[in-house]
Amino acid sequence: MRIIDGTEELACFDDIRCAYSPDIDVKSYDVFVVFGMHFSFTALAKTYGKFRTEEHERSAGSYLLSPAAHKAMCHDLYAGSKAMRVIEALRLNTSKPVFYAQQPLPLEWVLDRTEGPLRFFRDLSDSEDFGSLLAEYEDRLLQLDASGVGVLAQPESTLGRPGFTQSRFGLADATDMSPESAFAKGDYFHMNAEYGGLVVEQLIELSTASALERSE
Numbered sequence: 001m002r003i004i005d006g007t008e009e010l011a012c013f014d015d016i017r018c019a020y021s022p023d024i025d026v027k028s029y030d031v032f033v034v035f036g037m038h039f040s041f042t043a044l045a046k047t048y049g050k051f052r053t054e055e056h057e058r059s060a061g062s063y064l065l066s067p068a069a070h071k072a073m074c075h076d077l078y079a080g081s082k083a084m085r086v087i088e089a090l091r092l093n094t095s096k097p098v099f100y101a102q103q104p105l106p107l108e109w110v111l112d113r114t115e116g117p118l119r120f121f122r123d124l125s126d127s128e129d130f131g132s133l134l135a136e137y138e139d140r141l142l143q144l145d146a147s148g149v150g151v152l153a154q155p156e157s158t159l160g161r162p163g164f165t166q167s168r169f170g171l172a173d174a175t176d177m178s179p180e181s182a183f184a185k186g187d188y189f190h191m192n193a194e195y196g197g198l199v200v201e202q203l204i205e206l207s208t209a210s211a212l213e214r215s216e
Helices: 041-045 067-079 082-093 108-112 119-125 130-146 193-215
Strands: 002-005 008-012 023-025 032-035 051-053 063-065 098-101 150-152
Touching: 002 082, 008 082, 032 082, 041 067, 041 119, 041 130, 051 067, 063 067, 067 130, 082 098, 098 193, 108 119, 119 130, 130 150, 150 193
Parallel strands: 002 023, 032 098, 051 063, 098 150
Antiparallel strands: 002 008
16 A cells, blocks of 8 residues: 555555555545554453563463553554554645544454453453453553544444444354354454444544535
């Protein structure tokens, strides 16, 4: 993907695909919205198996970090995400509004996986550390919003238990047990058309508000 200004290349990302065009011309758009791209709660949750602090309930069996070092790790984790790389490139090269659409929280059915690589969600959700990690992630979203990148939060009607998305909004059908199904393969992160429609409603509201601001 290339961010360009007319014919001049401003930034290039070899590992990010665009659905319709490899070029994003900053002159052709009034508002930019970056979706998902690993600025997610899952990214932080996956670090829990290796990196914890003495403040965590389950500090054994992992690299023990000071609270300050853990904060720094969290900062670097999100600063290096694909989402932030694209956001920073846009902010460096255009003064137009940049928004971030929150990557959906994991689907609730993942909590039923008591074996295999996805078991860590169940183990983490049962620990007293789950709340603090979720709070850390939410704080990252607040910091992003405070930096001038408007955050489009996950639609509230899609939320299930804290830290998870209702299973009915997932692309994977939790009743499809066939070996090649998205559910069997553990796709807990892609959402379906119903979820997408709710996000589109947010984007319409955003576009309307931006149009009103331009007309004033």
